[in-house]
Amino acid sequence: KAGVTQTPRYLIKTRGQQVTLSCSPISGHRSVSWYQQTPGQGLQFLFEYFSETQRNKGNFPGRFSGRQFSNSRSEMNVSTLELGDSALYLCASSLALRGGIDEQFFGPGTRLTVL
Amino acid sequence: KQEVTQIPAALSVPEGENLVLNCSFTDSAIYNLQWFRQDPGKGLTSLLLIQSSQREQTSGRLNASLDKSSGRSTLYIAASQPGDSATYLCAAHGLTGNQFYFGTGTSLTVIP
Numbered sequence: 001k002a003g004v005t006q007t008p009r010y011l012i013k014t015r016g017q018q019v020t021l022s023c024s025p026i027s028g029h030r031s032v033s034w035y036q037q038t039p040g041q042g043l044q045f046l047f048e049y050f051s052e053t054q055r056n057k058g059n060f061p062g063r064f065s066g067r068q069f070s071n072s073r074s075e076m077n078v079s080t081l082e083l084g085d086s087a088l089y090l091c092a093s094s095l096a097l098r099g100g101i102d103e104q105f106f107g108p109g110t111r112l113t114v115l
Numbered sequence: 116k117q118e119v120t121q122i123p124a125a126l127s128v129p130e131g132e133n134l135v136l137n138c139s140f141t142d143s144a145i146y147n148l149q150w151f152r153q154d155p156g157k158g159l160t161s162l163l164l165i166q167s168s169q170r171e172q173t174s175g176r177l178n179a180s181l182d183k184s185s186g187r188s189t190l191y192i193a194a195s196q197p198g199d200s201a202t203y204l205c206a207a208h209g210l211t212g213n214q215f216y217f218g219t220g221t222s223l224t225v226i227p
Contacts, residue, residue: 042220109157
């Protein structure tokens with residue numbers, strides 16, 4: 001079974017631009033979560049999507065948004081990029097079973113550099 | 116809000132040594148706790164998941180324990196090898212919001 005895939009793997013943008021990152025979950029997984037990882041802040045939760053609905057959201061500004069499609073693939077968008085948005089963006093998928101027995105599987109990440 | 120702490124931040128051991136990595140969390144209301152490994156510049160690889168009703172899980176040379184009442188989990192690595200060198204992260208799955216809270220990780224170096 002294929003793992004979680006993320007595209008692109010690397011991205012260089014300039015301040016003020018916007019960017020869209022893509023995540024394809026493991027087949028059969030219905031939940032997709034997004035995380036930002038930086039050396040200073042570690043792994044921080046952005047949001048989680050389940051059945052095309054945002055189910056949970058972390059403490060990030062509205063410039064960060066996402067969506068999920070009917071095939072569970074998800075995209076994340078960051079508008080008006082700032083230098084501080086430079087980070088590794090990780091996507092994780094899970095079966096979203098009832099009762100919380102919900103092992104997360106991560107993709108390789110997208111390395112975003114904002115110049 | 117759930118706070119997850121990992122101690123030590125960095126650890127260097129000679130090959131063959133047994134070692135313990137620590138993870139503590141402030142809110143015991145969790146579904147499960149998951150341990151991950153991350154190699155430099157890469158994504159996270161799931162190592163072990165312990166459900167809230169379990170006390171420990173084992174996979175090969177790895178053993179993870181969970182004590183919800185004290186808010187602690189440990190990852191035991193037996194007979195360490197240079198290939199074990201990586202950053203190890205723990206994540207607590209909160210009951211509210213279906214959110215995983217990550218620790219800052221322990222950077223492990225196993226010296227040949």
